[in-house]
Amino acid sequence: MFSKWIYKIGQQFRNPSLEREYQFLKETEKWSLAQLEAHQLKQLQKMVSFAYLYSPYYKRKFDALGIQPSAIKRLQDIAKLPVLTKQDVITFNAEIHTRYPFKKQFKANTSGSSGAALNYLREEETDSFNRAVIQRGYSWFGVHPSDRNGYFWGFNFSFFQKIKTRILDTLQNRFRLFSYQKKEVKGFIHKLQKATYIQGYSSMIYETAKQINQQQLPKPKQLKLVKGTSEKIFDSYQDEVVKAFGQKMISEYGAAETGIIAFECPKGNMHITMEGVLVEEIDNEIIVTNLKLKSFPFIRYKLGDYIALDKTNKICKCGLSHQILNEVTGRVGSSIYGKKEMYPSLYLYYIFKNLAKKHHLKLNYQVVQKEKGKLEFFVVEKLSDKELQLLENEICSYFKADIDYTIAQNIKNKDFTQKKKSFISLY
Ligand SMILES: [Zn+2]
Incomplete structure (x- = not known):
């Protein structure tokens, strides 16, 4: 209970808009595809107008092509706009940032596939929206982010980073695996007994599942959700995961630049976050527009993944009408x-x-x-x-x-x- 209370206070301080965004997302769960697309169009029009008005880069680009924001009358009109590459984001970084006085912004940085760092500012509302999207996904599994959770992330920690990380983890009611040393893994698996969910690199979740199975270690009993991120979840992982954790690993797909693009529902379909992104598939490649981030507009961004969108208008039994992403096939250049x-x-x-x-x-x-x-x-x-x-x-x-x-x-x-x-x- 104490941890939930701390979580709430932290949330209200850092992300005052989160609760409102979450309520909105719980509402749009019931929307039809037509309603969602109408909302997407409105958001897209707003975003394009905003970028044209406040980002010198987009103003220059649109003017050069002779495009006014009013040219976006239907969702398909997005094809008239230029594509944004990772290289553009680095080269024109300052010019892309919008000249608008946001109340509160966070620094965001991520590394491109080339290893070059991408830096930009992200306003509070967008950060909160993204957290709300994750919270909604969890709600489908009866999980709240503040529930006890095990975390699989990178290993490169110095001694002091480790201490700092442990404190921050405790505040968020989570614990993590710091290395693959036998003792560490055993301790981590022991802690999993009380966890409600686990999340992190899919390959690490898979490795841990294998350890549990091979060494016949006690299996966690209270898990409601096993979520893989950041890496492709190979089908070959699932047998071990189901055996160790009693359920398959579900997938959350996104990137720092775009927010959560899709979240897998309990019926096994990855639903696109249509409230926050507009996804196009061109030559099997994803082109994604972030409909929320105003401080640094990502419009028609080449994220660098191959995808396959569902084109059959498959109806999902979970009740959501959101577009379905069949598969993220792999990174461009690594297939x-x-x-x-x-x-x-x-x-x-x-x-x-x-x-x-x-x-x-x-x-x-x-x-x-x-x-x-x-x-x-x-x-x-x-x-x-x-x-x-x-x-x-x-x-x-x-x-x-x-x-x-x-x-x-x-x-x-x-x-x-x-x-x-x-x-x-x-x-
Ligand atoms: Zn579904």
């Missing part, structure tokens, strides 16, 4: 293209992991794709005929005949084009 199919670059990780696990063959490698249907493998070690055969078998088991490949061995590590990168796509 492998076969002659016919597309594969996650994670397959390479599995190929080499299998070699290490099954045959104790640990290799340092880099794989490059320059053209469709072809991969070039570079391996530091010198391989015996038998080892070469093992590698070829693994490659074939994942890509069959859909990919031609070459293997160059005895390569010097320093000759790798980009250090530390196991896969480079130049295609």
Whole structure:
């Protein structure tokens, strides 16, 4: 109870608009698709007008194309507007920021896929809206964000960061996994007994589920929600997760720049947050407009993911009419293209992991794709005929005949084009 009380006070201080946004979102849950789209159009018109009025960048861009905000009469008219890339966000950062006196803003920063940092300001209402979207998603599972929760996030903590993080976690009624050390994992799993939900990197949730199953550790009994974020949730994860946690891992899809784009409902469909974003799918790629963020408008933003929107107007049994996102297929530039199919670059990780696990063959490698249907493998070690055969078998088991490949061995590590990168796509 105490933790909930602290949570509430923190929330009112940091996000005074949260409660109002949440109430609104609980209301729009009942809306029809037509109502949602009408609302989207209004929000889009407002956003485009605002950007034109207060952002020198959008003013310049729209003027150059001869577009007035009044040109947006239907949702489809968004196609008339220019696309915004990550590079634009970095290059024109100051110019994109709107000249408007917001009451309260937060600094936001995130790193692009290239590793370059994107920085911008985010006003309080938008931050609150995003938290409200998450809170609504939780409500579908009978969970409140302030319930006891286990958290899986990055590991890079200095001693003092660790202390600070622990204090902040306690205030938010959560605990986290700080490392994969056996003792740490065991302690974490013990704490899960009292958790209502867990969230974080899907690969870490999967690893923890595997530990529970393999070591036959006590399974958490009170979990209502297992939420994976930030990484693709592979189907292969779900068996272990269901076995350990009694339910599948659901997915929350979003980015710092866009807010939560979609949240999976209890019936297993990812519903687009139509109140906050407008999503287009162009050449399998997501183009997303943030309908809320005014201090730094992201209009037609190329987020860098491949997606598949549902185009059949599938009706979901959960009762929501919100658009459905069938799948986030992968990061642009990190997928492998076969002659016919597309594969996650994670397959390479599995190929080499299998070699290490099954045959104790640990290799340092880099794989490059320059053209469709072809991969070039570079391996530091010198391989015996038998080892070469093992590698070829693994490659074939994942890509069959859909990919031609070459293997160059005895390569010097320093000759790798980009250090530390196991896969480079130049295609
Ligand atoms: Zn649903």
